[in-house]
């Protein structure tokens with residue numbers, strides 16, 4: 001077997017080596033004396049092009065390359081939550097404690113702590129027949145999440161031996177089983193899975209429920225289904241990272257996988273600090289209890305960035321298979337696409353749009369298609385939702401990454417530079433954004449929030465659309481000539497924009513808002529519109545209506561009504577009635 005070869009060329013993260021006749025595409029290789037980790041991208045004869053996940057300086061022709069014969073895989077087991085990994089699942093905290101802050105090349109640290117003991121409950125017994133995906137043991141991974149060890153998708157058989165309940169490390173045997181061919185398999189608390197292969201499930205389903213994020217413009221206007229995929233494109237400073245952080249902090253997924261892909265290093269540090277200080281509102285425990293961070297800042301090698309997306313989604317699928325709802329955030333997929341472009345350029349492949357490789361669309365499709373709401377192999381329901389940030393250069397949404405991403409996601413939150421400039425956050429523009437999940441989810445909203453929810457949401461949207469056409473007229477001839485009913489539309493649309501769509505991530509109450517409050521806010525705004533419209537129809541001028549400060553009071557509801565005081569909304573209805581009476585009397 002020709003499993004080791006010699007480097008003939010080094011070009012940045014790309015290494016070409018000869019003499020690897022028996023290696024295969026996608027094999028992981030060890031490069032040079034430092035045994036840097038790489039992956040074979042393509043083979044011509046016995047020559048392999050290898051992308052190396054670590055800095056290649058100092059490497060030259062003549063150095064040795066060895067293939068491991070295995071595809072790039074992650075190790076899945078307890079201890080992943082609360083951890084911080086790089087793009088190829090090396091645990092950064094463990095490496096730091098051994099090596100200090102500057103990670104040396106070729107660092108080899110097991111992805112899961114091999115010394116940690118887990119309090120294991122074995123859920124099967126000798127004689128049981130196990131099928132792929134079946135749970136054979138559980139252990140509390142963090143105070144919030146129970147880890148469920150599953151038979152690997154490729155294994156089945158009859159149990160011949162089980163360990164007693166007790167405390168075990170990830171590599172100790174827990175269950176032994178013999179398959180139909182008589183081969184014995186030993187199951188531990190962990191398993192490996194190749195990151196570029198989606199993990200199998202029994203059935204893909206239409207998602208019955210939204211991923212609730214506590215952000216009004218998302219939950220009410222452009223909701224994402226659990227198991228759905230959303231893109232959030234926006235130029236520099238429009239709030240991509242902030243929105244991703246808000247979703248990671250507040251969404252109702254069980255598991256959060258946050259991939260910081262090629263973004264600025266200090267933003268990752270900020271995420272780390274914020275997440276570890278925050279308390280999960282549902283469990284009262286640390287938010288890190290349900291979170292895995294994958295950090296690939298812009299100063300790490302490009303190839304590792306490419307892998308981090310796959311590492312992230314594989315981890316998410318693994319928790320999905322346990323019956324959890326996982327959400328993965330990737331910030332930003334543009335940096336990943338740029339990594340593809342760089343490697344493709346070095347491979348001297350024929351470039352397509354703006355220098356990106358011709359396979360960019362298929363790579364994006366493969367990635368977003370791994371989102372989904374599924375019945376798992378063991379019959380449970382689980383989901384992976386994906387939220388990918390895109391950073392188009394110069395805010396130009398017609399560039400290839402944004403355009404191709406749009407083809408594969410059904411939810412699009414377009415960030416707008418002028419909104420961000422005007423400090424309207426989240427700068428998700430209501431006229432360019434959309435969600436195709438709305439129809440699928442309308443039942444959920446009707447049953448769980450209010451039968452009127454979808455109707456109210458559509459009425460707000462209609463008012464915003466009316467505003468947009470009226471503003472065209474105003475631009476030409478000014479607002480004075482508009483009839484009062486149209487002036488009222490402009491005023492109510494202002495209430496919707498400032499009072500409902502705008503949401504302050506730094507305000508303790510406004511940062512995350514329950515569906516109940518979102519609904520009651522819509523209800524109050526629409527009640528104000530109804531009463532004001534009656535007054536306008538009766539001939540009361542807008543100037544009189546505006547002289548009452550009721551519009552601004554309704555805008556301030558988001559700050560003035562705490563999340564846990566829904567009963568306060570009744571007072572606003574009384575105030576609107578009082579306003580109505582007052583205008584009537586004033587003009588009597």
Ligand code: ADP
Nearest residue numbers: 235236237238239240241242425426503504505
């Ligand atoms: P990007 O990642 O697109 O470059 P950021 O997420 O860093 O942009 O956002 C830039 C700034 O916008 C933040 O520092 C913050 O001041 C402001 N911002 C974004 N979203 C919000 C929000 N929901 N509430 C308040 N401020 C926000």
